[in-house]
Structures are given as structure tokens and as C-alpha cells.
Amino acid sequence: MKVVILGAGAIGCYLGAALKAGGLAPTLIARPRVIADIHQAGGLTISDYQEEQWQVGTPDMTDSNEALADADIVLLTVKCLAVEESAQLLHQYCKAGTLVLCLQNGLGSDAIIKRICPTLNILRGIVGFNVAPLGEGRFHRGTEGAIYCEPNDTIRAALTSAFAKTNIQLLSNSDYEAIVWAKLQLNLNNAINALSGLPLKTELEHAGYRRILSAAMTELLVVAKAKNLNLPKLTRLPARWLPPLMNFPDWLFKKLAASMLAIDPQARSSMWEDLHLGRLTEVEYLNGAVVKAASKLGIDAPVNAALCTLIHQVEHHQRHEGLSSSEIEKAIKKEKKKIEQKKGR
Structure with missing residues (x-):
């Protein structure tokens, strides 16, 4: 063979x-x-x-x-x-x-x-x-x-x-579609990690970045539910437990998510590497896939949409990597406001 x-x-x-x-x-x-x-x-x-x-x-x-x-x-x-x-x-x-x-x-x-x-x-x-x-x-x-x-x-x-x-x-x-969406839920952090410019372990230990990840994951779970997908457990916790876990205080998160943090201290996402080397990224196949699926179902996904926008801005040298969690959240608020304005027309 x-x-x-x-x-x-x-x-x-x-x-x-x-x-x-x-x-x-x-x-x-x-x-x-x-x-x-x-x-x-x-x-x-x-x-x-x-x-x-x-x-x-x-x-x-x-x-x-x-x-x-x-x-x-x-x-x-x-x-x-x-x-x-x-x-x-x-x-x-x-x-x-x-x-x-x-x-x-x-x-x-x-x-x-x-x-x-x-x-x-x-x-x-x-x-x-x-x-x-x-x-x-x-x-x-x-x-x-x-x-x-x-x-x-x-x-x-x-x-x-x-x-x-x-x-x-x-x-x-045999239920591979559900596995893909469960893995996609984990990959939503790639964009956040790339924007932060930090190693994965350091980023995940920061409550502000986890808060953004929790919101991005929640949007995916809403889409998965609408698609009647029962996401399998790819980590030690079920998929639906991950967003609440991200919102725990730092000390409790580190205690409960020890296996998630058992990664190389310098490991980073492949999307960070792409941005760092000036290459285009896969964000449209990750966070963008959530946005597209949500749109087809009539669901809003402002967090993932904002992350896509920020990544594209860095790709085209309109922003630098190394964004704080508050800077990312500011962009998310802007995206939510834009959606509200469209609905108000």
C-alpha cells in the first residue's frame, strides 16, 4: 500500500x-x-x-x-x-x-x-x-x-x-459531520490566538480572551442545534460545557481545565504563524464557516464575524497583531451594532 x-x-x-x-x-x-x-x-x-x-x-x-x-x-x-x-x-x-x-x-x-x-x-x-x-x-x-x-x-x-x-x-x-463541528468549536480559538500574538497557554489563561472564545463557541452551538447535530466530546468535557468553563475566573479555570492547559508553553495556532509570516489565513473556513452556516439559518453570529474582519484587517496590514481582549471586544460591539442597525431598517 x-x-x-x-x-x-x-x-x-x-x-x-x-x-x-x-x-x-x-x-x-x-x-x-x-x-x-x-x-x-x-x-x-x-x-x-x-x-x-x-x-x-x-x-x-x-x-x-x-x-x-x-x-x-x-x-x-x-x-x-x-x-x-x-x-x-x-x-x-x-x-x-x-x-x-x-x-x-x-x-x-x-x-x-x-x-x-x-x-x-x-x-x-x-x-x-x-x-x-x-x-x-x-x-x-x-x-x-x-x-x-x-x-x-x-x-x-x-x-x-x-x-x-x-x-x-x-x-x-459514522457521524463525522458532528465531529467536524465539534472540532470546529475548538478551532474557533485559532483566530483569537492569532490576534492576541500570545502562546496558546498564555492566551487561554487570560479571562478576557476566554470570554471572547466562550461567545464564539456559543454561536457555533446555536448553529449546531439548529442543524440537529449532537456534538461528540473531543475533550474531557462535553462540547456544551466549554463556553461556561471559559467564563470561570482564572484560578478556577486553571484548576478545572488542567488537561486543556497541558500544552507546550510556546505552542501557537497555525493561524498565528500565517499572520506572523504575512500569509493569508484559513479564517473563512473556520469562524467564517460559522457565520455562513448561521446566515443560511437566519441566525446572527457577530462574534465570529468580527473575528473574521479583524483577521482580514491584519492580513491586509490595516491592523497589527497583538490585540488586547478589550480591543477585540470593541470590534465585536461594533459588529453587533451594525447588525442591529440593519434589522432596524
Whole structure:
């Protein structure tokens, strides 16, 4: 069973190294810069928040998309904004029936691949943990979480035991739509973290930022209820308990949410990295997905709408990152006022 990882950045390199440590021989399609860095480092090293580490040597790496022609399974690990370009490559090179596991955050990007690649077997998946590149071929998993995907016997048989060797669970569920929304609830913090400019642990220990996250999560839960989705428990607490937890005082939150805060002190969201490096973000597939779904249902989502606006302002250099919680809340009030004014017309 030939596994190819298309778009081997931080997530793709981590998963490729994990599969290699688990006894498989994946091919990683990456940018020449990434390939050169890993060769210069003498191979890949991955570590996790439990202080475990695996050195796996140099995997099979190439910058040629022709490697897709031999793939039985493709793990697509590009960002949402690169999905359409990747779909064209999959359509051009992959043989009919190739399994493509789309591991993008948020909602909607898989529809692009299904439209462009009708002969491929497209599966939706999510990587439920954070990975940070540390340089010199090292990639660090800073948070807990599993890989979730739609049910597929081939994927389960080919990848589950290999991932398990590096403490990665591969879980599938027939009610995948509910899992996507439960994961999206957690990912709503990506925008807040990016705007704050702080490490995730520091940001989550701040009551003001948690208050914003609570409001954003509440909007998502209202939408999920309207869609008749029963969100599964992806953390130690049920999805509906998370917004109230965020509003607890700092001392009580730290006590009750110890597992949530058991993350690398320097871990940050991938959206922070995108903003920091001047790249466009996936915010429209995350907070924006809540806004779009809410709009279709006639529901207001001013908190997530304001977060999208703020992220876009930073993207276009109209604001700087490093916003205080009060600055974000000011933008939310402005968005709520705009909605009220529209209703008053």
C-alpha cells in the first residue's frame, strides 16, 4: 500500500515521520526548501507534549508531483487556500479510485476536490493537534488530540497501527459531520490566538480572551442545534460545557481545565504563524464557516464575524497583531451594532 503525503509542511512532515516510525515508507511531496532543510539535518525528528521523541532518518522526499501516480492513499495536508491547486494535481496524476484523505481545518474545502476529482475516493479528515516546526528537521506536537476521519476500512487497516507507534490515534465515526463541528468549536480559538500574538497557554489563561472564545463557541452551538447535530466530546468535557468553563475566573479555570492547559508553553495556532509570516489565513473556513452556516439559518453570529474582519484587517496590514481582549471586544460591539442597525431598517 503506497502512501503519499501531498503538501508536506509542518503537519505533513510530522505525519510522514510518524508513519515511517510505524514501519511504513511514505513519500513526502514538499517544497525544495523543506527537502533541503531535512536532508541537511540528516533526517526528521518528531517530539510531543509528553516529552517523547522519535528520530526517523530521511524519508522518501520529492518536489515532483509525479509521485502521486503510484499512490494508493494520499494524505492531503495543504492549507485550505491551496486545496484547489492541489485538486488539479490530484486530478492530473492520480489513478482512478485513489483514496485521498483531506486533512484540512474547518468546513468546505473537500467540496472543491470532489468537484475537480470525480474519479477519486475522497475522505474527510481532521488533525486534532498542533504541530510546530522547530528547525533542523525537528517538528513538535504541542497539544493532545487525535486524527479523525470518515469511516474507511482501507485507511484504518493501512494507517492505524503505524500511527499508534508514535502515540497518534486514528479514529473514525459514522457521524463525522458532528465531529467536524465539534472540532470546529475548538478551532474557533485559532483566530483569537492569532490576534492576541500570545502562546496558546498564555492566551487561554487570560479571562478576557476566554470570554471572547466562550461567545464564539456559543454561536457555533446555536448553529449546531439548529442543524440537529449532537456534538461528540473531543475533550474531557462535553462540547456544551466549554463556553461556561471559559467564563470561570482564572484560578478556577486553571484548576478545572488542567488537561486543556497541558500544552507546550510556546505552542501557537497555525493561524498565528500565517499572520506572523504575512500569509493569508484559513479564517473563512473556520469562524467564517460559522457565520455562513448561521446566515443560511437566519441566525446572527457577530462574534465570529468580527473575528473574521479583524483577521482580514491584519492580513491586509490595516491592523497589527497583538490585540488586547478589550480591543477585540470593541470590534465585536461594533459588529453587533451594525447588525442591529440593519434589522432596524
